[in-house]
Amino acid sequence: MYKIVRKSEIAPKIKLFEVAAPDIAAKANPGQFVIVKTCENGERVPITLVNADTKKGTITFVFNEVGKTTRQLGLLNEGDSILNVCGPLGNPSEIEKFGTVLCVGGGVMIAPMLFQVSAMRKAGNKVITVIGARIKDLLFFENEMKALSDEFYMATDDGSKGYKGLDFLKEILTKQKVDRVVAMGPVVMLKAVSEMTKPLGIKTIVTLTPIMVDGMGMCGACRVTVAGKTKFGCVDGPEFDGHQVDFEELVQRQRMFLPEERLAALFHERIGGINVVKCES
Ligand SMILES: Cc1cc2nc3c(=O)[nH]c(=O)nc-3n(C[C@H](O)[C@H](O)[C@H](O)COP(=O)(O)OP(=O)(O)OC[C@H]3O[C@@H](n4cnc5c(N)ncnc54)[C@H](O)[C@@H]3O)c2cc1C
Ligand code: FES
Numbered sequence: 001m002y003k004i005v006r007k008s009e010i011a012p013k014i015k016l017f018e019v020a021a022p023d024i025a026a027k028a029n030p031g032q033f034v035i036v037k038t039c040e041n042g043e044r045v046p047i048t049l050v051n052a053d054t055k056k057g058t059i060t061f062v063f064n065e066v067g068k069t070t071r072q073l074g075l076l077n078e079g080d081s082i083l084n085v086c087g088p089l090g091n092p093s094e095i096e097k098f099g100t101v102l103c104v105g106g107g108v109m110i111a112p113m114l115f116q117v118s119a120m121r122k123a124g125n126k127v128i129t130v131i132g133a134r135i136k137d138l139l140f141f142e143n144e145m146k147a148l149s150d151e152f153y154m155a156t157d158d159g160s161k162g163y164k165g166l167d168f169l170k171e172i173l174t175k176q177k178v179d180r181v182v183a184m185g186p187v188v189m190l191k192a193v194s195e196m197t198k199p200l201g202i203k204t205i206v207t208l209t210p211i212m213v214d215g216m217g218m219c220g221a222c223r224v225t226v227a228g229k230t231k232f233g234c235v236d237g238p239e240f241d242g243h244q245v246d247f248e249e250l251v252q253r254q255r256m257f258l259p260e261e262r263l264a265a266l267f268h269e270r271i272g273g274i275n276v277v278k279c280e281s
Helices: 022-027 068-074 107-122 142-148 169-175 187-197 247-254 258-272
Strands: 002-011 014-020 033-037 045-053 058-064 084-089 100-106 126-133 151-156 180-184 204-207 223-226 229-232 239-241
Touching: 002 058, 014 068, 014 107, 022 045, 022 058, 022 084, 033 058, 045 068, 045 084, 045 107, 058 068, 058 107, 068 258, 100 107, 100 169, 100 187, 107 126, 107 142, 107 180, 126 142, 126 169, 142 151, 169 187, 180 187, 187 204, 187 247, 223 239, 223 247
Parallel strands: 100 126, 100 180, 126 151, 180 204
Antiparallel strands: 002 014, 014 058, 033 045, 033 084, 045 058, 204 239, 223 229
16 A cells, blocks of 8 residues: 555646655656556556655656546545555666757656656756646646756647747757757657657657556557567657657557547546545555
């Protein structure tokens, strides 16, 4: 059982949990994720780490309530315990002194980008951070990112805060020498960033979030194609060379269970209503 020591809603339907997990905190690095299970027969949900505090023995993660399981998770409160947290899983991000690193975090994945930004800065890089969301209300960690970055920009799809869209990145990428780009966020964003950097020859690392089950390389659910070869998102990634990823296949595979996911969310809402049965764990 993993006790939630801090809970906050940092944007609508986006929740932050700090959880007592000393064993995981001791080994966790930026780029890694945990798999969370809220009840015995529940779905296993992968969530990327935002921080690991070895002194406090806690890990922090942020999740978006998009479906049945993440909504169930969001019903837990400070002092409650999560049945199971497995990790750290996946490979740590490659952190070293590259020179100038552009970090792009989109949607809920702004959160784990904070861990990367902090580590890239500690490694001696000049860090340019960009956070983006659909609308201004979904932007978060503005002050935290600003404090850790040499340059900081915001963008929204509708232009309600910061730049409208990500086209302005072209200017950043051409006006100064950027040695590496790291991106975490929706597939459409990862693809757009990778397409921008490819002609410029800037190494671009993207975090992929294919559907996962075991997270340990056994089931094959997280299969992705990179440089024409089959890779497993959980054990070979989750970070890959953005110029080599088959994004179309990734999108198709992510949508594989959409009807079932919609049905599960609907059933869950109708049966439990908004007062969805709190996961008794
Ligand atoms: C390595 C990795 C890291 C992730 N990190 C975060 C994070 O830091 N914060 C966050 O909010 N979300 C993260 N996700 C996505 C998160 O796991 C899904 O949103 C979650 O599983 C949805 O579960 P659900 O039952 O609430 O919704 P569902 O109804 O099951 O699904 C809603 C959407 O989430 C996707 N999804 C469903 N199950 C999985 C799964 N097992 N693995 C991946 N995607 C799935 C589906 O494509 C669907 O579009 C990550 C996914 C992966 C693979
Ligand atoms: S999640 Fe099963 S092999 Fe990656």
